[in-house]
Amino acid sequence: MLQALFTGSHRFADIRAAIPGVSDIMLTRRLRELEAAGLVERRVIAASPVHVEYHLTQMGREARPVLDAVIAWSHEWITAPGRRHRRHSQPPASG
Helix, strand or coil: CHHHHHHHCCCHHHHHHHCCCHHHHHHHHHHHHHHHHCCCHHHHHHCCCEEEEECCCCHHHHHHHHHHHHHHHHHHCCCCCCCCCCCCCCCCCCC
């Protein structure tokens, strides 16, 4: 969810499109949780028609290196279906 906001998605439909398989209910819950945690700010834009945007707060923006590190770690250690671990495909280090 934060990853979608890092890429510039700010409207509900854009965020939903960036997260395969997420339901409207689940997305709404997560956005509310992130807002309550201080990572996301919900902005109501007084336009015709009125629309809502979600933006990262300073705290949310500062979480990016942490999230990037977790994503890199998961690519290294979490096996996707039909794939071997990258680390496990290497011979054990001798020492």
